[in-house]
Amino acid sequence: MTSEFREKLEEALFPPFVALLVALICGDLLIMSYGQSPSSVYRLLIEGTWGNAYGFGQVLYKTTTLAFTGLAVSLGIRAGLFNVGAESQLAAGGFLAALVGLALSPAIPGFVAIPLCMIAAAAGGAVVGAIPGYLRVRFGAHEVIVTIMLNFVVLALLNWFIANHLHVPETLHTPEIRAGVVPRLSQYIPAFHGSAANLTIILALIVAALVWFGLFRTRRGYELRAVGLQPDAAEYGGVNVGGIWFRALTTSGAIAGLGGINYVLGYKHYYEDGFAGGSGFLGIAVALVGRNHPVGVILAALFFATLSQGGLAIHAFVPKQMVEVLQGVVILAVAMSVPEVRQALRLARKPAKA
Amino acid sequence: MTASPQQQTAQPGAIISMQRIDKSFGPVQANRDASLQVMPGEIHALVGENGAGKSTLMRILGGLMKPDGGMVEVNGRDVTGWSTNEAIDAGIGVVHQHFMLVPTLTVAENIVLGHEPLKNGMFDAARAIADVTALSSETGLAVSPARKISELSVGEAQRVEILKTLFRGAKILVLDEPTAVLSPPEVKELWTVLRRLRDAGGTIVLITHRLDEVMDLSDTITVMRAGRTIERLKTSATNPAEIARAMVGRDVALMSREAAAFGEVPAVGADRVYPPNDFSAALEVTDLVVTGARNTRVVDGVTFAIQPGEILGIAGVEGNGQTELIEAIAGLRKSVTGNIRIAGHDITDADVAERREAGLSHIPEDRHRRGLILDYSIADNLLLGLQSEFSRKGVLDADRIADNAQTMIESFDIRPPSPELPARALSGGNQQKVVIAREMGQDFTVLLASQPTRGVDVGAIEFIHDRLRAARAANKAILLVSAELNEVLALADRVAVMYRGRFAVVMPASEATEDVLGEYMIGTRKVSAA
Numbered sequence A: 001m002t003s004e005f006r007e008k009l010e011e012a013l014f015p016p017f018v019a020l021l022v023a024l025i026c027g028d029l030l031i032m033s034y035g036q037s038p039s040s041v042y043r044l045l046i047e048g049t050w051g052n053a054y055g056f057g058q059v060l061y062k063t064t065t066l067a068f069t070g071l072a073v074s075l076g077i078r079a080g081l082f083n084v085g086a087e088s089q090l091a092a093g094g095f096l097a098a099l100v101g102l103a104l105s106p107a108i109p110g111f112v113a114i115p116l117c118m119i120a121a122a123a124g125g126a127v128v129g130a131i132p133g134y135l136r137v138r139f140g141a142h143e144v145i146v147t148i149m150l151n152f153v154v155l156a157l158l159n160w161f162i163a164n165h166l167h168v169p170e171t172l173h174t175p176e177i178r179a180g181v182v183p184r185l186s187q188y189i190p191a192f193h194g195s196a197a198n199l200t201i202i203l204a205l206i207v208a209a210l211v212w213f214g215l216f217r218t219r220r221g222y223e224l225r226a227v228g229l230q231p232d233a234a235e236y237g238g239v240n241v242g243g244i245w246f247r248a249l250t251t252s253g254a255i256a257g258l259g260g261i262n263y264v265l266g267y268k269h270y271y272e273d274g275f276a277g278g279s280g281f282l283g284i285a286v287a288l289v290g291r292n293h294p295v296g297v298i299l300a301a302l303f304f305a306t307l308s309q310g311g312l313a314i315h316a317f318v319p320k321q322m323v324e325v326l327q328g329v330v331i332l333a334v335a336m337s338v339p340e341v342r343q344a345l346r347l348a349r350k351p352a353k354a
Numbered sequence B: 001m002t003a004s005p006q007q008q009t010a011q012p013g014a015i016i017s018m019q020r021i022d023k024s025f026g027p028v029q030a031n032r033d034a035s036l037q038v039m040p041g042e043i044h045a046l047v048g049e050n051g052a053g054k055s056t057l058m059r060i061l062g063g064l065m066k067p068d069g070g071m072v073e074v075n076g077r078d079v080t081g082w083s084t085n086e087a088i089d090a091g092i093g094v095v096h097q098h099f100m101l102v103p104t105l106t107v108a109e110n111i112v113l114g115h116e117p118l119k120n121g122m123f124d125a126a127r128a129i130a131d132v133t134a135l136s137s138e139t140g141l142a143v144s145p146a147r148k149i150s151e152l153s154v155g156e157a158q159r160v161e162i163l164k165t166l167f168r169g170a171k172i173l174v175l176d177e178p179t180a181v182l183s184p185p186e187v188k189e190l191w192t193v194l195r196r197l198r199d200a201g202g203t204i205v206l207i208t209h210r211l212d213e214v215m216d217l218s219d220t221i222t223v224m225r226a227g228r229t230i231e232r233l234k235t236s237a238t239n240p241a242e243i244a245r246a247m248v249g250r251d252v253a254l255m256s257r258e259a260a261a262f263g264e265v266p267a268v269g270a271d272r273v274y275p276p277n278d279f280s281a282a283l284e285v286t287d288l289v290v291t292g293a294r295n296t297r298v299v300d301g302v303t304f305a306i307q308p309g310e311i312l313g314i315a316g317v318e319g320n321g322q323t324e325l326i327e328a329i330a331g332l333r334k335s336v337t338g339n340i341r342i343a344g345h346d347i348t349d350a351d352v353a354e355r356r357e358a359g360l361s362h363i364p365e366d367r368h369r370r371g372l373i374l375d376y377s378i379a380d381n382l383l384l385g386l387q388s389e390f391s392r393k394g395v396l397d398a399d400r401i402a403d404n405a406q407t408m409i410e411s412f413d414i415r416p417p418s419p420e421l422p423a424r425a426l427s428g429g430n431q432q433k434v435v436i437a438r439e440m441g442q443d444f445t446v447l448l449a450s451q452p453t454r455g456v457d458v459g460a461i462e463f464i465h466d467r468l469r470a471a472r473a474a475n476k477a478i479l480l481v482s483a484e485l486n487e488v489l490a491l492a493d494r495v496a497v498m499y500r501g502r503f504a505v506v507m508p509a510s511e512a513t514e515d516v517l518g519e520y521m522i523g524t525r526k527v528s529a530a
Helices: A002-033 A038-049 A053-078 A086-103 A110-139 A143-166 A200-217 A219-229 A231-236 A241-258 A260-268 A279-289 A294-314 A321-353 B054-061 B084-089 B107-112 B125-139 B154-167 B184-199 B211-217 B240-248 B252-263 B322-330 B352-357 B367-371 B398-411 B428-440 B458-473 B485-491 B514-521
Strands: B016-025 B028-038 B043-047 B069-074 B092-095 B172-176 B203-208 B220-225 B228-234 B283-291 B297-306 B311-315 B337-342 B360-363 B446-450 B477-481 B494-499 B502-508
Touching: A002 A038, A002 A321, A038 A053, A038 A294, A053 A086, A053 A200, A053 A219, A053 A241, A053 A260, A053 A279, A053 A294, A086 A110, A086 A143, A086 A241, A086 A260, A086 A279, A110 A143, A110 A241, A110 A260, A200 A219, A200 A241, A200 A260, A200 A294, A219 A231, A219 A241, A231 A241, A231 B367, A241 A260, A279 A294, A279 A321, A294 A321, B016 B054, B028 B043, B028 B054, B028 B069, B028 B203, B028 B220, B043 B054, B043 B184, B043 B211, B054 B069, B054 B092, B054 B172, B054 B203, B084 B092, B092 B154, B107 B125, B107 B154, B125 B154, B125 B184, B154 B172, B154 B184, B172 B184, B184 B203, B184 B211, B203 B211, B211 B240, B220 B240, B228 B240, B240 B514, B283 B322, B297 B311, B297 B322, B297 B477, B297 B502, B311 B485, B311 B514, B322 B360, B322 B446, B322 B477, B352 B360, B360 B428, B367 B428, B398 B428, B428 B458, B446 B458, B458 B477, B458 B485, B477 B485, B485 B514, B494 B514, B502 B514
Parallel strands: B028 B228, B043 B203, B043 B220, B092 B172, B172 B203, B311 B477, B311 B494, B360 B446, B446 B477
Antiparallel strands: B016 B028, B016 B069, B220 B228, B283 B297, B283 B337, B494 B502
C-alpha cells in the first residue's frame, strides 16, 4: 500500500521534473545565445517574482486566472473532451459579471453582490461551454472545432457590444463597477501594495478542491472519468455518455467563466475588451503540465504565472519573448517526455520486483 | 490429419512461406509459432475465430508489422521484417476489411493513387480512366471509373480495392474477411472474380471464419487458433466438421484437465423438470430484430424464453449475430422490432441502467473494451454499473466500496489481492474474475454470459464454470454464449445454434452432440425446431 503510494507519487512528480530540467537546459542555451549569463538571468527572474512582495503578488494574480482556465481544460480532458474554448468562456464570464456589477446598486453589501456576480460569471462561461457540449451530443460535432470557432464568435460579439454600447469614450472598457468588488490582498497584507493579487485566489483554491472532490469522490466524477478513459465500458456500466459530455463541457465553461472575476472585479473593476489575453489558451498548457489533477494544475498555474511575470523582470537583458519561447519549450518537453519518462521509470522498477 | 511437427517445415515450391512466427502486443500473444505455406496459383483459406491471429499474420506478410521471431519468405527470398513498400513491390496486395479509399475521389483516381499517369507534369485524368477501364475489362472486375467512391455500394468499393492492388502489379492477393460486409449476390460475384484471378495464375489468401465460404472456394486451408497454426488441410480431402473441430475444438493439452472438470457434471438437462408454461420465464425475447451496417438483419427474428434455474447455451460460429443479440438484450444496441421482458417486466425501451435495476447482469464478451476500465483500480471496477448503489446523495461511499472490494477479492479469489491495483496489471483470468465478481456477486435475475472463459487459464475456467452452475442452482436464469462447443454442452440445459441471425435449432443439451451442432453451425442442416 505505502509502496504503491510512493510509486504513484514518483510517477506524478518525476516526469514533470525531468521536463523542467530539459526546459532549463534549453533556456540556458537561449540565454547564452544572447550573450548573457544564465545564472544571473535566472537570479533576476526569481528576484522579480518570488523575491519581493509586489512581484509575488503579481504572480499570485496571474496564477489565479490560469488556475481557473487550467481547471476548466483539465475537467474536459478527464471526460475525454478537449475544450479549446476557455479563452472565450473566460471573457464571457468576465463580461456577465461586469454587467451584473454595473446593474447592482453600490449600496448592496459585498456578501450579496459578490455571489451574484460569481453566479453571473459562471453562467456566462457555462453558456459558451454548453453550446459545443450540445452540438457534440446532438450532432456529433467535434468539440475542438466548435470551441475554436466559438472563440472567434464570442470574442467578436463581446467586442462589438463593448465598442457600441458600453464603453467609456476613448477606451474599450466599461465604466467602473462599484458593486461586487473583490478586495485586494494588500488590504490585509500591506506588503502586497500595488499588486493585482486579490481574494479571487481563495475562490480558485475552493474551486480546485471542489473539482478534486467532484472527480474522485462523487458518483458523477466516477462516471465522468470512466467516460474519459473508456466510453464503451462506461456505456456498459449504465452511464449516459452524452449526458456526461454535455455536463462536463458546461461545467468546464462555468469554471473558466468564474476566472473572469479575477480581472473584472478583483483587479481593474471594469470589463475591458481582450482582457483574457491568451490565459484561456495557456490554460491548456497548465492542464497538460499539471497532469489534469487539481493539485498539479494549481502548481502548474503557479509555474506559468512565475514565467510570465518573470519575463517582465528580465527583459532588460533578454527579450521578453524569450520567456514565451521557454513556455513553449516546457509544454513540448512535458508532452514528449512524460510518457517516455514514465515508461523508463516502470522499466527501472521491474528488475527490483522480480 | 496432418501431424503438427510437419507444418513447421517449408513446402517446396511455396510462394509464401512463413515459419515459426511470434508476435505479441504487450501481454497479448497474437501469434505464437505460427506458420503458413501457400503454393503459387492456389486459393488458400486462412481460417480461425476472431482473435486467432489471422490478421496479425497477414499484417506481418504485408509489411505493416515486424514479427518478434520467425522467418518470412516470398518467392524463396527471405523478406522477414520488410516494409509495406517492399511488399507491394514484391507483388503482395492486401485488401483490408476496412477499405482504404478516398471517398471524395473517383474510382480511377483512387486506383492510380501513388502511380498517377502524368502529362506535362500534370495529372492525366483521361489516361487514368483509360488505364482503369482496360484493367477492368481484362480482369472482369466491373467498375465505373468516373464515379466517386462515396457513391458506390460496398461490393463495388471492394472491387475498387482489388483493382487498386492489381494496378500496382499484385500477384499475391490477401483478402481480410472480404464477405463480412457483402450481400449474398455480391459474394457470388466476388467468388467468380477470385476464381478467374487464380486461373490467370494469381495466388489468393483469403481470411475468413465462415466455413461454407472455405469449402466453396479454397484449394488449401490453414486453421489458426489462439495464435497458433493448428492444421493445414487440402479442401478436397476434408469436411466442415473437421475444420470446425480444429477451429473451435479443444486444445489437446488443455483437454485432460478440462474434461475432468466437465466430468463431474451428470447428464445435464436430462432429468430436469421445467415449469409447464412460460408465465414464470425470467427472460423472454420475442421476435427480436437487430440491424447492422448497411441495414443487414444481423439478428433476424429471434424468440426464446429462459426459466429461473436454467442455462440456455447459444452455440454458433462467431459473426452469426450472437454479439448483437446479447448487446440488444443488454441495452447497448437498439433493436428494430421485438420485445424483451425480464420476469414479466417489459425492458425493450429501457436504458442500460434501468435494465440493471430490473435484475439483468452481463458478462460482456470483450472485457478490455466493455467489461473493465483498465486504468481503474480493482475496487473501482467492482462498482462499474453499481455506482448508484455505492453512493449516498451522489457521494461515493468509500467504506462500503472498500468492504465490497475486500469481500469480492476473497470470495472470487482475485489475485493479487490488492484492491488499489489497476485492472490493467492483472492477468486475463483475474481480470475476468473481477468482471464475474461484479456481475454475479450481487443479486440478479438474469445473467448474460458472453464468452465467459475466453482467454483465461484452466484453473479460472473451472472456477467460472462452478460459479455458473451455482447460480443455476440458486434459481438464476443464464444466457450463455460461447465459441467453445464443449463449454456450451457442459453447462447448458438447452442449446440453441445461431446461424445467420436466426436460431437454426433449439434442443435439450442431453440430445445434442458436437457433430449435430456442428452441422447446424455451418448451415448444412437447417431444421428450425424452435
